[in-house]
Amino acid sequence: MALVNLTGIQAGDFTVLAEDQTPAEAAAVAVPLSRLQDEGDDFFKVAGPVGAVLATDTNYADLAPLMNKIAFVVIDFPAFGDGRGFSLAVRLRKDVGFKGEIRATGPVIPDQALFLLRAGFDTVEVPDAREAAFKAALKRFDAFYQTDYTGQVSLAHARHSKNQERKAS
């Protein structure tokens, strides 16, 4: 697998923690949300950066209590058509105020690259054979009809702004 970096974030290098496995000291680990909800403070003290692995049907509100304990989030798409993953990323940025890395895993397709970026994802894990297609897809459009939660302002605004499109960092 290859990692496509959508935003230029310092991407995390972590392992997905197997069930019942305890993290090595200071190791960066991704852990299913349901387990994180049960873990006590010791778990977070031992491990290095901890990330939550979320299914697309996760309620964003369940993340809120963990927000200051986790460093990154992995949203795992069961199918590329499961658009809940996009709303979940939007919620994490907009409602929870999460600033860390959001990564997409699962069978997402290159044609979703810009959608992922604009919904708030930073990185996406893709098969090696698709890396080039993902990177090409990122360059396909440079103007957008919608204001999003990553700082992109809609064309409806840009058309009337003296500075033309404003792109936030």
Add this chain to the structure above:
Amino acid sequence: MYAYDKYDHALVNARVAEFRDQVDRRVKGELTEEEFRPLRLMNGLYLQLHAYMLRVAVPYGTLSADQMRTLALIARKYDKGYGHFTTRQNIQYNWPKLSDTPDILQELADVEMHAIQTSGNCIRNVTTDQFAGATADEVADPRPYAELIRQWSSFHPEFSFLPRKFKIAITGADIDRAAVKWHDIGLVVKKNDAGEIGFEVLVGGGMGRTPVIAKTIRDFLPEADLLSYLEAILRVYNEQGRRDNKYKARIKILVDAMGADEYARQTEEEWQKIKDLPIDFPAEEAARIKAFFAPPPLQVLSDDVPAVEELAAKNFLFGAWVKNNTNQHKVPGHVNVTISVKPHGGIPGDATAEQMELVAALADEYSQGELRISHEQNLILPHVAKKDLPAIWADLDEAGLGTPNAGLLTDMIACPGLDYCSLANARSIPLAQEIGKRFDDFKRLQDIGPLKIKISGCINSCGHHHAGHIGILGVDRKGEENYQLLLGGSGAEDASKAAILGPGFDENGIIDAVEKVVAVYLGERTDGEEFLATYRRVGPQVFKEAVYGTR
């Protein structure tokens, strides 16, 4: 009409380049059909029974004469010389070659058209009143809002992979010609007591196997809040709509499950969080778009045109055409002409390249170069001076487009059915053709008056049978085509669901049954009472007895 700026052009051209690359990879075998499928669907390309089908968007049913000529060119150059106008104000081509489709999309892009989001689980072409901006009974032209929604919904980063397709319709008129109550979201343009423009917002309408009439979740949404409110509705749906069963995935099922009040509450709660963010169009953008839809400079003329009345008195068919196929324009002395694409014995909604070119020429000469497509699959010349009607009718009639049946029994909606569609259980087109032949007497049709027959070849109800005054649903019964008869539906402001009258029929039987239903109506009606009103007054029993006998 809206004209693209550099951004719109760039986006549509980029989309064509992207699709050309995808088709190229598919043709070379780098993409499997399974991988290609979602990509082609996002560009309106379906694989049907016999061939690919390309569905081209005609945003809110408005197009120019030049755009119509391009549609004709595509029909001639890349298809079999015809196209099919659809209930979503789009056009479908039934026989394009896969390798030609990128060129077709480029031809479209060159005249500011596209096939984006005419398929897939995304927000589809926004539909509206075919007489928008031209009719006397309108609060405001809904098309600027439709264009604002078109732009907002195109390539939406969050709402391009919804649980299921999503259809928005908007009307600005008292008479609902856009069937807004049968859509996922229906919008009705209104003015409040202060004279400000806003929208009544309805959600959860839809046909398919579970017909539901949309419910109002907000009586008056200020104009400036439109897009943020839509975003809130869509977010609730995207998160909570069912994804385990495609037949339960439309918003109507979610609204029904949680209740319209709860849907309204959740929408409101989310909307409060986002309504002050720069999601909505700024006032300058609304003004920019509205300017494209400024009313054409029509001269006020007399509604009394002796030449029209004299010809109508002499020629019954012309008289019937003026009566049925014209709608009063808001400027006196003008009308909107409905060109029937429902010739008796023909295929509802099909038009040849030559017919499209004639209509484009008529638009240049008589209707400000502007055309419309109605959800009832007809073409419209808006803004026509009444005095020009005889000349227009003569040209249309010669081309087989002069059928004076708009709004009458033979102005049927029929889905493509088993002749084209891989979902169908039964044929729709031959049935429509047979009904056209059986009722091929314009004096009789005129006497029967307004009556909408809508035919679907399967339960997915693309032919809107749930909303038919008379609905016909084709089903498969032990390998035989069987047709169910439904009565009492309406797609208008008085929306209602048609109810099944009794057991189904074979093809001849269903046409006989329609005849019997019409006979009951003629016997029961009071002076000037239309079919639907009679049905609602007398109820189904008398129709049931006539069709099935007393038991």
